[in-house]
Amino acid sequence: MRQTAPMPRTLPQVSEPDPGMIQDILxxxxxxxxxxxxxxxxxxxxxxxxxxxxxxxxxRCFTVGITGAPGSGKSTLVDxxxxxxxxxxxxxxxxxxxxxxxxxxxxxxxxxxxxxxRSLDPGTFIRSMATRxxxxxxxxxxxxxxxxxxxAGFDVVLIETVGVGQDEVDIARTxxxxxxxxxxxxxxxxxxxxxGIMEIGDVFVINKADHPGVDxxxxxxxxxxxxxxxxxxxxxxxxxxxxxxxxGIEECTNAVEKYRTFLQTSPVQRNRSVQIQxxxxxxxxxxxxxxxxxxxxxxxxxxxxxxxxxxxxxxxxFAAADELLGQFL
Amino acid sequence: MRQTAPMPRTLPQVSEPDPGMIQDILxxxxxxxxxxxxxxxxxxxxxxxxxxxxxxxxxRCFTVGITGAPGSGKSTLVDxxxxxxxxxxxxxxxxxxxxxxxxxxxxxxxxxxxxxxRSLDPGTFIRSMATRxxxxxxxxxxxxxxxxxxxAGFDVVLIETVGVGQDEVDIARTxxxxxxxxxxxxxxxxxxxxxGIMEIGDVFVINKADHPGVDxxxxxxxxxxxxxxxxxxxxxxxxxxxxxxxxGIEECTNAVEKYRTFLQTSPVQRNRSVQIQxxxxxxxxxxxxxxxxxxxxxxxxxxxxxxxxxxxxxxxxFAAADELLGQFL
Numbered sequence: 001m002r003q004t005a006p007m008p009r010t011l012p013q014v015s016e017p018d019p020g021m022i023q024d025i026l027x028x029x030x031x032x033x034x035x036x037x038x039x040x041x042x043x044x045x046x047x048x049x050x051x052x053x054x055x056x057x058x059x060r061c062f063t064v065g066i067t068g069a070p071g072s073g074k075s076t077l078v079d080x081x082x083x084x085x086x087x088x089x090x091x092x093x094x095x096x097x098x099x100x101x102x103x104x105x106x107x108x109x110x111x112x113x114x115x116x117x118r119s120l121d122p123g124t125f126i127r128s129m130a131t132r133x134x135x136x137x138x139x140x141x142x143x144x145x146x147x148x149x150x151x152a153g154f155d156v157v158l159i160e161t162v163g164v165g166q167d168e169v170d171i172a173r174t175x176x177x178x179x180x181x182x183x184x185x186x187x188x189x190x191x192x193x194x195x196g197i198m199e200i201g202d203v204f205v206i207n208k209a210d211h212p213g214v215d216x217x218x219x220x221x222x223x224x225x226x227x228x229x230x231x232x233x234x235x236x237x238x239x240x241x242x243x244x245x246x247x248g249i250e251e252c253t254n255a256v257e258k259y260r261t262f263l264q265t266s267p268v269q270r271n272r273s274v275q276i277q278x279x280x281x282x283x284x285x286x287x288x289x290x291x292x293x294x295x296x297x298x299x300x301x302x303x304x305x306x307x308x309x310x311x312x313x314x315x316x317x318f319a320a321a322d323e324l325l326g327q328f329l
Numbered sequence: 330m331r332q333t334a335p336m337p338r339t340l341p342q343v344s345e346p347d348p349g350m351i352q353d354i355l356x357x358x359x360x361x362x363x364x365x366x367x368x369x370x371x372x373x374x375x376x377x378x379x380x381x382x383x384x385x386x387x388x389r390c391f392t393v394g395i396t397g398a399p400g401s402g403k404s405t406l407v408d409x410x411x412x413x414x415x416x417x418x419x420x421x422x423x424x425x426x427x428x429x430x431x432x433x434x435x436x437x438x439x440x441x442x443x444x445x446x447r448s449l450d451p452g453t454f455i456r457s458m459a460t461r462x463x464x465x466x467x468x469x470x471x472x473x474x475x476x477x478x479x480x481a482g483f484d485v486v487l488i489e490t491v492g493v494g495q496d497e498v499d500i501a502r503t504x505x506x507x508x509x510x511x512x513x514x515x516x517x518x519x520x521x522x523x524x525g526i527m528e529i530g531d532v533f534v535i536n537k538a539d540h541p542g543v544d545x546x547x548x549x550x551x552x553x554x555x556x557x558x559x560x561x562x563x564x565x566x567x568x569x570x571x572x573x574x575x576x577g578i579e580e581c582t583n584a585v586e587k588y589r590t591f592l593q594t595s596p597v598q599r600n601r602s603v604q605i606q607x608x609x610x611x612x613x614x615x616x617x618x619x620x621x622x623x624x625x626x627x628x629x630x631x632x633x634x635x636x637x638x639x640x641x642x643x644x645x646x647f648a649a650a651d652e653l654l655g656q657f658l
Contacts, residue, residue, distance in 0.1 A: 048647055055645040270640060277646065278636035282619065284650040289618045289658070290611065307607035311599060316384040317606065318377055321613040329618070329658075 017049035025050075026057060028091070028153045030125050037127060040144045043287075051144060054151035061150035064256060065159045065172030067200075068181025073207040076243040077181065077252075078160045084253050086123055090155035094126045097142060097161050097171050125154070139170045140283040143276065146174065169200060174276055176269065177202045177259050179252075182221065184213035198228050201236050203255045209240035209248065232268040234259065289329075296328040346378035354379075355386060357420070357482045359454050366456060369473045372616075380473060383480035390479035393585060394488045394501030396529075397510025402536040405572040406510065406581075407489045413582050415452055419484035423455045426471060426490045426500050454483070468499045469612045472605065475503065498529060503605055505598065506531045506588050508581075511550065513542035527557050530565050532584045538569035538577065561597040563588065618658075625657040 024032030039047035064081070066074050078094060085092045129141065142159065149157050159175050172178045180201035204225075206218055218238060225236055237255035241248030263269040294300055306320040315323075353361030368376035393410070395403050407423060414421045458470065471488065478486050490500050501507045509530035533554075535547055547567060554565055566584035570577030592598040623629055635649040644652075 052645045052647055056642060059642055273640040274633075274636045277639040278632060280646055281632060281636055281639065281649055281653070284646060285622065285653060286615050286619050288650055288654060290615050293614065303607060303610060304603075307603045307610055310606040310610065311602040313385060313388055316381045317609055317613060318381055320610055321617055324610070324614060325617060 017053045018046075022050060022053050025054060025148065025152050033125065033148055033152045034127070036148050037145050040148065041129065041141060047144070051147060054147060058147050058150040061146070061154050061157055062177070062260060063146055063157045063159060063175040065161070065175030065178040066181065067161045067169060067172040067178065068205075068207075069183070072181040072183045073243050074160050074181055077179075077205065077207060077241065077249075078158050080241075080243050080246055080249045081158055081253065082124055084249055085156045091153060092124045093149045093154040093157040094124065095142065095145060095149075095157060095159045096126070096128045097159060125149070139174060140280055142171050143174050143280050173200055173272075176263065176272075177256055179203050179205055179256070181205050181207050182217055183208045184211040184217050198224055199230070202234065202259045203252065204236055204238045205248075205252055206238065206240045207243050210242050214240065232266055234262055234266075234268070293324070293328050299324070299328045302327070346382045347375075351379060351382050354383060354477065354481050362454065362477055362481045363456070365477050366474050369477065370458065370470060376473070380476060383476060387476050387479040390475070390483050390486055391506070391589060392475055392486045392488060392504040394490070394504030394507040395510065396490045396498060396501040396507065397534075397536075398512070401510040401512045402572050403489050403510055406508075406534065406536060406570065406578075407487050409570075409572050409575055409578045410487055410582065411453055413578055414485045420482060421453045422478045422483040422486040423453065424471065424474060424478075424486060424488045425455070425457045426467060426488060454478070468503055469609055469616075471500050472503055472609050502529055502601075505592065505601075506585055508532050508534055508585070510534050510536050511546055512537045513540040513546050527553055528559070531563065531588045532581065533565055533567045534577075534581055535567065535569045536572050539571050543569065561595055563591055563595070563597070622653070622657050628653070628657045631656070 021032050021036060025036060036047065036050055039050070066078055066081075068074055075096075078096075082092050082094060127145070129145065146157060146159075157175075159171060161169075161171050178200050180203075182204060184206070204221055206214060206221070208214075218240070221238060225238070230236075237258065239248055239251045239255050241252055243249070294303070303324060306315065306324065309315045310317050310320055350361050350365060354365060365376065365379055368379070395407055395410075397403055404425075407425075411421050411423060456474070458467065458474065475486060475488075486504075488500060488504050490498075507529050509532075511533060513535065533550055535543060535550070537543075547569070550567060554567070559565075566587065568577055568580045568584050570581055572578070623632070632653060635644065635653065638644045639646050639649055
């Protein structure tokens with residue numbers, strides 16, 4: 001079972017928003033931002049009143065999700081993009097999301113070290129996120145974290161997903177623009193890529209473009225793109241980069257900028273935004289109801305008893321759920 | 330956002346269990362099993378009464394989860410294990426779970442082809458699962474599918490997870506015994522493996538043991554195992570295999586058998602079973618409540634309106650959730 005947050009056993013007090021913290025965040029104070037993000041990650045009830053206060057101050061930040069196969073150079077690209085936006089005097093945030101793939105250890109350690117060199121720049125805020133509790137998914141947490149950073153006046157937030165699962169794709173899609181990284185030598189694999197990944201890329205980046213096989217992967221990508229059609233009529237850009245020495249970064253940021261301009265003249269951005277909010281609302285409701293139920297006196301104990309009765313086959317799981325719902329809701 | 334199941338717009342009728350289908354499943358009919366699994370995967374309300382009927386007939390099947398890094402040879406090992414159990418005249422099921430990693434295409438195609446050769450054996454039932462809807466997770470679906478196969482008289486079910494994320498680990502852990510595959514050449518990566526993966530392995534299989542570096546990976550694994558202690562005092566077995574030519578399969582199944590015997594004399598199996606049922610119960614409740622809410626007249630429409638209002642920043646997400654909960658629950 002996934003690591004679960006400890007179950008609440010006492011009724012928490014919904015606190016008032018901390019006016020000092022709100023003010024500090026709106027002024028762009030990194031420490032206040034970090035503090036609220038920690039509350040969000042811990043599903044602290046203290047976070048909710050703050051998020052509500054900050055919400056009207058959001059909507060200006062542009063977010064870019066970066067996803068791709070392991071080893072495609074996501075971290076290096078993110079690092080280069082951050083430098084680029086910093087040179088434009090933009091306030092840059094980086095969220096590195098790791099939905100805890102237990103098999104990717106080595107690369108993550110390397111990424112963290114690289115990220116630390118960037119964190120010496122006082123104009124860049126970096127945050128790693130990995131926690132995933134049983135009261136909500138990482139995509140929802142990411143949406144809330146973006147809300148905090150948006151209110152704190154970040155111009156650009158880069159969301160780098162470390163793993164390769166559906167979670168990562170979901171997270172990348174909470175961004176305004178999604179970059180999908182490919183590398184030469186993926187060979188036939190690109191053909192076998194699920195349709196989903198082709199649909200989410202607004203800009204495709206062929207990184208390590210100095211490696212052999214770059215023409216082949218670009219051709220295959222173009223064939224696939226020609227076959228697929230997007231409801232918004234955007235034709236995804238394809239750019240080549242060698243992120244490790246900065247080649248192609250300009251073309252990449254230009255492509256992102258072009259897509260950003262396109263978004264402003266298209267209903268797509270709003271549709272996507274509505275979709276993100278719909279999913280988030282369902283997620284809030286789901287976790288809220290469960291939290292409410294578990295707060296009821298005796299509910300946690302009864303849950304435990306019923307789990308034991310099911311394990312012993314004295315009650316079936318559906319009858320147990322009916323009982324819990326009937327008794328505590 | 331993740332692919333979501335279409336939202337229900339009409340009130341479904343909870344049907345009576347189909348007595349013919351129940352009888353066929355209890356008699357072990359593969360086609361009836363497959364039909365009910367499809368209903369389970371689609372979150373059909375028709376599945377629930379059947380599962381309730383079958384539940385008292387479960388509890389005899391032994392399930393083995395197999396997880397490991399990509400390229401570690403999970404499919405080949407599963408194939409060999411299935412052959413082994415078939416030779417012992419056991420009724421064998423294989424569930425290949427793919428929580429939709431969009432980047433792993435090629436390998437999966439190969440796996441499917443390999444699996445098809447096995448599916449020619451009438452004593453082996455094979456099922457691929459990939460769907461993940463918004464009304465429940467894949468771990469829950471897997472638990473329900475196992476319930477069906479258990480009632481149908483399968484002696485052993487092998488659960489192979491195709492990807493490498495937390496989902497896969499969760500799924501592997503719904504099994505009675507969990508095999509973790511490693512391969513030589515993982516080098517320092519094994520050190521960086523998250524603690525979680527070390528804790529879930531009941532048997533560690535070093536596959537491709539004819540490759541160089543096998544001693545190193547085994548030594549590192551043993552060091553890690555010596556440092557970690559399990560609450561149940563089980564000392565995980567470490568076996569070497571070359572699954573591609575059948576070497577070490579006997580040692581592997583012996584280690585599984587030893588663990589199975591250990592489970593019978595330890596409170597661990599029941600504790601794990603209670604934990605699985607607790608998580609599953611929470612999951613049933615979460616999805617049940619959401620489903621109930623979305624069934625209410627006007628709820629889906631109001632959800633849509635509120636998502637638009639949030640996107641336009643006319644209402645904050647928490648106020649919107651409060652409204653939906655207040656109005657429809």
